[in-house]
Amino acid sequence: MKYxxxxxxxxxxxxxxxxxxLGVLSIVGLVSALVGDGVWxxxxxxxxxxxxxxxxxFFLKRS
Amino acid sequence: MLxxxxxxxxxxxxxxxxxxxxxxxxxxxxxxxxxxxxxxxIVKNSLSKDPGMVPHFLIWDPDDAxxxxxxxxxxxxxxxxxxxxxxxxxxxAAYLDAPDVTGRFTYIMLKLHTDMFAGLPGKLFLGxxxxxxxxxxxxxxVVYAPSMRKLKFGTYRRxxxxxxxxxxxxNVTGIVLVMWMLVVGFTGVINTxxxxxxxxxxxxxxxxxxxxxxDKPLPANPSSIDAAVQVAIKAEPNMRPAFVAFxxxxxxxxxxxxxxxxxNTPLTAKLLxxxxxxAETGGLTDSRNLPWYVATLLISQPLHFGDYGxxxxxxxxxxxxxxxxxxxxxxxxxxxxxxxxxxxxxxxxIDASASDHRPAYTS
Numbered sequence: 001m002k003y004x005x006x007x008x009x010x011x012x013x014x015x016x017x018x019x020x021x022l023g024v025l026s027i028v029g030l031v032s033a034l035v036g037d038g039v040w041x042x043x044x045x046x047x048x049x050x051x052x053x054x055x056x057x058f059f060l061k062r063s
Numbered sequence: 064m065l066x067x068x069x070x071x072x073x074x075x076x077x078x079x080x081x082x083x084x085x086x087x088x089x090x091x092x093x094x095x096x097x098x099x100x101x102x103x104x105i106v107k108n109s110l111s112k113d114p115g116m117v118p119h120f121l122i123w124d125p126d127d128a129x130x131x132x133x134x135x136x137x138x139x140x141x142x143x144x145x146x147x148x149x150x151x152x153x154x155x156a157a158y159l160d161a162p163d164v165t166g167r168f169t170y171i172m173l174k175l176h177t178d179m180f181a182g183l184p185g186k187l188f189l190g191x192x193x194x195x196x197x198x199x200x201x202x203x204x205v206v207y208a209p210s211m212r213k214l215k216f217g218t219y220r221r222x223x224x225x226x227x228x229x230x231x232x233x234n235v236t237g238i239v240l241v242m243w244m245l246v247v248g249f250t251g252v253i254n255t256x257x258x259x260x261x262x263x264x265x266x267x268x269x270x271x272x273x274x275x276x277x278d279k280p281l282p283a284n285p286s287s288i289d290a291a292v293q294v295a296i297k298a299e300p301n302m303r304p305a306f307v308a309f310x311x312x313x314x315x316x317x318x319x320x321x322x323x324x325x326x327n328t329p330l331t332a333k334l335l336x337x338x339x340x341x342a343e344t345g346g347l348t349d350s351r352n353l354p355w356y357v358a359t360l361l362i363s364q365p366l367h368f369g370d371y372g373x374x375x376x377x378x379x380x381x382x383x384x385x386x387x388x389x390x391x392x393x394x395x396x397x398x399x400x401x402x403x404x405x406x407x408x409x410x411x412x413i414d415a416s417a418s419d420h421r422p423a424y425t426s
Contacts, residue, residue, distance in 0.1 A: 008213075009212050009213060010211070010212055010213070012208050015207070015208050015211050015212070015216075016208070018216045019207075019216075019238045019239070019241065022238075022239055022241075022242070023241060023242040026242035026243050026246070027242060027246075030242075030243070030246055030366060033329060033371050033372030033376060034329050034330045034333075034362070034365060034366070034371055035328065035329070035330055036328050036329065036330075037328070037329065041372045041373055041375070041376065044372045044376060045372065045375045045376060045379060048243070048376070048379045048383070049379055050239075051239040051240050051243065051383070051386075052379065052382050052383065052386070054217065054235075054239050055235065055236055055239060055386060057217075058217040058218075058219050058235050059219055059232070059235075
C-alpha cells in the first residue's frame with residue numbers, strides 16, 4: 001500500500017525538521033501578541049492557526 | 064488533565080459567558096473627556112451598602128473604562144479570595160452593583176480548574192499534575208521518533224484498524240501542538256504558585272522597601288486616595304494605574320497605599336510597577352520594578368489564559384484546547400490498549416500492517 005512504507009529509515013533530523021519549524025512558529029505566535037497590538041496580533045493569529053490548519057488538512061484530505 | 068482541558072474551555076470565554084448569562088448594571092455612558100469622580104468618594108460609596116466592611120483594593124476595570132471595582136472584606140485580615148467586588152461608576156461615583164459570583168457557571172469552572180475547591184493544597188496538586196503533563200509531552204516527543212521512522216510527517220492511515228488510526232491522530236496532533244501545549248501547561252503550573260510568589264515578594268522586596276515603617280501601626284487618619292494616585296502618576300508619567308492596595312492588605316505595608324502602575328502595550332500592561340505612597344503624609348516612599356519571580360508570574364498569566372490577542376486569539380485558543388483533548392483521549396486509549404493486551408502498540412501496528420498485504424481493494 002502507499003503509506004510510504006517504501007520510505008527509507010529517516011534520521012532524527014529528518015523526523016524533527018518540520019516539528020522544529022512548527023515549534024518556532026508557535027513561539028513567535030505566542031510572543032508576538034504580547035509585544036504589541038494590531039499587526040502583532042495578526043502575526044499571532046496566523047502562526048497559531050497553522051497547527052489547526054495542518055490537523056484539518058491531514059485528517060480531511062481524501063487519499 | 065482531561066478535566067483541566069474541559070473546564071478550561073469555557074474559561075477562555077468567561078467574560079463573554081458572564082456577560083451573556085448575568086445582568087450587569089452599566090455605568091452611565093459619557094462623552095470623552097468627562098472628568099472622573101474623586102477616588103475617595105468612589106471608595107466611600109462602595110461601602111454604602113455594607114457598612115463595617117473595609118476596602119482592600121481599588122481596581123480599574125480593564126474591560127470597562129467607565130467603571131471601577133472595589134474589593135471589600137469583613138476585616139483587613141480576611142482572605143481577599145472571599146471579598147465582595149463592588150462596581151462603581153468612574154464618573155458619577157454612583158454605586159452600580161456587587162454581584163454574588165459564587166453560584167455562577169464560570170466561577171464553578173474556575174474553582175474546578177484552579178484548586179478543585181480545596182484551596183492551596185488543591186492548587187499545588189493541580190500544579191503537580193501540570194508538571195506531569197509537561198513530562199508526558201516530553202516523553203511523547205521521545206517516542207515520536209521511533210514511531211515515525213518510516214512514515215512521512217502528517218501520515219494518517221485512514222483505512223486501517225482503529226488502533227493505527229488513533230496512533231496516527233495522536234502523533235500528528237501531538238507533534239503539531241507540542242510547543243503550545245508545553246507553554247500553556249507550564250505557565251499553568253507557574254500560576255499555581257501565585258500565592259507563594261506573592262508571599263515571597265511580601266517578605267522580600269516589599270519588606271525591604273518599607274523597612275523604616277516596620278513597627279508602625281495602621282494610619283489613624285489615612286491621607287487621600289485620590290492624591291496618592293496623583294503622586295504615583297507623577298512618579299510614572301508613562302503608566303496608568305491598574306489597582307491600589309490599601310494599607311494592611313496583602314499587597315501593601317501597614318503604612319502605605321501601594322499604587323500598582325501598568326504600561327500601555329499588552330506586555331508592559333502585565334508588568335506592574337508598585338509606587339508606595341505614605342498613607343499619613345501622602346508622599347512617595349519608593350517605586351521599584353517587581354522582581355523577576357513576580358514578573359515571570361505576571362507574564363505566565365496571559366500565556367496561559369490566551370486573553371491577550373482579541374477574540375480571534377481566544378477562538379484559536381479554544382480550538383487548540385479541543386485538539387489537546389483529542390491528544391489526551393487518543394493517548395489514554397493507546398495506553399489502556401497496551402496495558403490490556405500486554406503488547407506494545409508497535410507490535411499491534413506491525414500485525415495490522417501485515418494484514419494489509421492482502422490483495423488491495425481500497426483505492
